[in-house]
Amino acid sequence: MALPAAAAAAAVATAPGKAILLGEHFVVHGAPAVACSIDRTVAATARPLPRRAVRIDSPLGACEAAAGEGMPGGLQGPLAAACLIAVSGAQRAGVGLHLSIDSCVPLGAGLGSSSAWCVAAAAALRAATGEEAGADSVAAAALDSEKAALGSASGVDTAACAYGGFGAYCAGGGVVEGWRRIDAAERLRLVVADTGVPHSTPRMVGAVSRFRDQNRPEFEAMAGESARLAQECERAVRSGDTLALGRCMSKSHALLSRLGVSTGTADTLVKAAGAAGSQGAKITGAGGGGCVIALPGRGKDGEEAVARAMRSAGAAECFVADAGVQGMDVRPAPP
Numbered sequence: 090m091a092l093p094a095a096a097a098a099a100a101v102a103t104a105p106g107k108a109i110l111l112g113e114h115f116v117v118h119g120a121p122a123v124a125c126s127i128d129r130t131v132a133a134t135a136r137p138l139p140r141r142a143v144r145i146d147s148p149l150g151a152c153e154a155a156a157g158e159g160m161p162g163g164l165q166g167p168l169a170a171a172c173l174i175a176v177s178g179a180q181r182a183g184v185g186l187h188l189s190i191d192s193c194v195p196l197g198a199g200l201g202s203s204s205a206w207c208v209a210a211a212a213a214l215r216a217a218t219g220e221e222a223g224a225d226s227v228a229a230a231a232l233d234s235e236k237a238a239l240g241s242a243s244g245v246d247t248a249a250c251a252y253g254g255f256g257a258y259c260a261g262g263g264v265v266e267g268w269r270r271i272d273a274a275e276r277l278r279l280v281v282a283d284t285g286v287p288h289s290t291p292r293m294v295g296a297v298s299r300f301r302d303q304n305r306p307e308f309e310a311m312a313g314e315s316a317r318l319a320q321e322c323e324r325a326v327r328s329g330d331t332l333a334l335g336r337c338m339s340k341s342h343a344l345l346s347r348l349g350v351s352t353g354t355a356d357t358l359v360k361a362a363g364a365a366g367s368q369g370a371k372i373t374g375a376g377g378g379g380c381v382i383a384l385p386g387r388g389k390d391g392e393e394a395v396a397r398a399m400r401s402a403g404a405a406e407c408f409v410a411d412a413g414v415q416g417m418d419v420r421p422a423p424p
């Protein structure tokens with residue numbers, strides 16, 4: 090649901106986290122990726138403040154900026170990005186704003202927490218100040234703030250969190266133009282296992298860029314293979330061929346391992362999932378820690394077997410996620 094411009098004085102927005110089924114890192118260098126939303130969400134509520142200031146309360150702490158003071162110093166990660174959106178929105182509208190964020194998406198785990206924060210914050214703030222708050226303008230605003238506060242980003246996470254469902258993504262032409270929806274034959278369930286090691290996306294993206302500079306022909310061949318797998322993955326999602334999808338995911342993990350972004354724990358979790366009947370498994374997101382996703386066999390028994398195996402193999406946390414859920418939502422906040 091998107092609110093019409095100038096409709097609401099207080100608004101609440103939600104955005105789902107995401108998983109990348111195929112093509113992370115290579116997407117930064119021009120190859121396509123396939124991503125989907127998952128049913129862990131971030132909620133943001135924006136309300137007018139009686140004073141000309143911006144205040145944010147969030148699981149990463151609180152911050153406040155008086156009108157005209159700009160961004161408070163020392164903010165980190167998605168709190169910095171959300172504050173940037175709030176400060177510029179308050180300035181444009183000439184009002185004070187309070188933003189409150191709640192998150193069920195683990196931070197720094199490759200599940201799109203930063204993008205979900207930014208999408209939910211941008212949607213709530215835009216709606217609260219009467220700006221157009223459809224998915225296209227929200228995705229563009231969210232990606233701008235992520236880039237400004239957190240460094241470069243291909244936009245695949247932002248697109249998956251804003252639009253939801255399944256999609257193929259190509260960087261370079263803007264977040265709206267980059268996302269192409271894939272009509273999935275069915276909604277998928279993924280077993281998500283957290284290695285318990287938080288990662289830094291910019292550090293891993295930097296490491297891959299160095300790998301590319303030092304091994305150009307090998308990297309180009311790997312990017313070509315990833316692009317071919319992304320096409321196969323898209324066909325598998327469209328047709329509901331989970332065996333083919335699982336095969337693509339496992340081949341993608343092998344490519345990511347060769348890039349150096351997997352870890353011993355992640356490899357162990359991938360192997361454990363395979364031994365427990367998963368159709369395919371891989372790291373999701375930047376790697377160097379973070380989460381592994383596995384496509385379980387059908388039914389509750391298949392899911393539980395894979396989750397149990399990944400827990401026994403050392404996962405810090407493990408849960409089953411619905412993939413391909415609805416994207417961002419924004420509506421008037423209850424009083």
Ligand code: PMV
Nearest residue numbers: 113114199242243290374375
């Ligand atoms: O921040 P993460 O872990 O969700 O990873 C983002 C995906 C990358 O391809 C590694 C980076 C990008 O900008 O696409």
